[in-house]
Amino acid sequence: MGDWRLEVFRLSVYVFFPVGIFWYFNQPDYFEEHVTKRREERLKMYSNPEYRREVEEFAERMKKKQADRLKREERDFHVDED
Numbered sequence: 001m002g003d004w005r006l007e008v009f010r011l012s013v014y015v016f017f018p019v020g021i022f023w024y025f026n027q028p029d030y031f032e033e034h035v036t037k038r039r040e041e042r043l044k045m046y047s048n049p050e051y052r053r054e055v056e057e058f059a060e061r062m063k064k065k066q067a068d069r070l071k072r073e074e075r076d077f078h079v080d081e082d
Contacts, residue, residue, distance in 0.1 A: 024030065045051055
């Protein structure tokens with residue numbers, strides 16, 4: 001085991017490292033450069049009609065797949081008890 005200095009160092013790392021990371025990533029310059037630009041790029045992508053059509057087709061395929069799976073599970077669940 002370490003002495004009290006090691007424990008103070010560890011505690012300070014446990015406390016100040018997350019605070020420092022939070023402070024760094026929430027600076028306005030970082031936020032503007034990384035978050036806002038990416039959000040604008042995604043909004044442009046969502047407004048694209050071709051992308052919208054692909055998303056709707058994917059959603060329909062997933063709904064159909066889920067409905068088929070549910071029907072199959074219901075069919076397999078019901079057992080004739082004669």
